[in-house]
Amino acid sequence: MSDVRVRFAPSPTGVLHLGGARTALFNYLFARHNRGKFLLRIEDTDKERSTDESTQAIISAMNWMGMHHDEDIVVQTTRIDAHRAALHKLIDNGHVYRCTCRPEERAAEREAALAAGKTFIHRCDCRDGQCRPDAPFVWRFRMPREGETVFDDLVQGHIVTANAEIEDLVIARQDGSPLYNFVVVIDDAFMGITHVIRGKDHLTNTPKQIQIYRALGLPVPQFAHLPLILGLSKRLRSAGVEHYRDQGYLPEGLINYISRLGWSHGDQEIFDYEEIIEKFDLASVNRSEGALDLQKMEWVNQQHIQKCDGARLAELVLPFLSREGVAVAPDDPRLRPAVETMRARAKTLVEMAQNMKFYFIADEGLPLDGDAVAKFFTDTTCPLLHQMADVLTAVGEWKEEAISAAVHGFIESTGLKLKDVAQPARTALVGRAAGPGLYETMAVLGRESTLARLRRAAPGLC
């Protein structure tokens, strides 16, 4: 047991997209690796955009990925009293001042400065107490003007920021409500966070927050800023975790891929969950951002499909089968063996369901691929398939070995080669020219369906 405490702090304003999922994951991995705590905080201070549905969606996505948080969820809006108390503390010790500058004026100045190629940093006389007496005001934090703020980021390294470049940021609005850079400090301190692991887009917030920690007399945590995910369309990048779930990814496949994006352990590509936890290390996290590669993501997923426990895989593929329009009972005896024949042939559960649905479709309703029929259902092959069916009626126990023996016997009696009948037979059984091995297909299909499908073969049938 260590004292490591980390948190994932999403705003409930949408789905959990891949970037957020990876931030959560790295926090989770770091916590578990160090036997520390992984906490969840909902940053809902933006009331306009925050929704309960969003909170639920994020939690459910995290659960699907197996990231379960410790302790109670902290909801930021319930912490308003603590935020107010902290503000008063800063007022009392002189770290903040009232500013009556009007935002519209400032915005204009900012744009002018930007257009002129200069840095705009808010500077006004309010800092020296020269405010308009009865005007509405915000609270600004009094940043030091001299020196620099330094911290050692666990990923990004030694980060130095000149204090003169840090603005006196607003920490409370005119209506008194506190702003992000202020509350995040208070709440992280309250939750006892030891390591703040977040996206690199927060890097420039960090020196501001460090100054606030100091002004409040709070211990400054360690920081680790993760490289962002690039590549792919904005749409795909911002797609939620559930989108990938619906595309047929296994949670461990998604986790494996996402964790390897920016982190590595030598040359190893495939990790199961426990292994990542065991080997995860912030020091091995890259500084440069990486791009999503769907093809590799699918390959990683395929590797996990191959490793997946059969019973679990069968259970996972069921909803995808029903989405394909075939209702299969969970206890259907064909399900498990069917899954085994598809395991090496599917990158996703969607693909698996599409490729294995032929097993469960009524024999007379099996759709046949036109090209395959044209090529393999001929005047010579179809009679052979019917004869093969007759031979197969004599098979005793309907098992792969017995079927194989029977088919081979039939082949020899006709003086043909297996390849002369294999593809026609596959077309009859599967509906197209690609599929699992002939005998295993027949074994899973059962005697009745096998015979019916073989006997149905006729030139031009579609």
Added chain:
RNA sequence: GGCCCCGUCGUCUAGCGGUUAGGACACCGGCCUUUCACGCCGGCGGCACGGGUUCGAGUCCCGUCGGGGUCACCA
């Protein structure tokens, strides 16, 4: 534009002063094979550029170029 970060095959990466620059995905061949896959073997392909430092630089320093982030009374 200011400030900050980054820059090894198309992509993800190993490398932490001396390597024929390694692996993975993708791609192209081949093997296996009743098809499709899986698997196996082989190939293609990279240190952004320019200066230094050093006996020696992908590795260290500077510059250039390129990419990203950030500059709210959002989070």
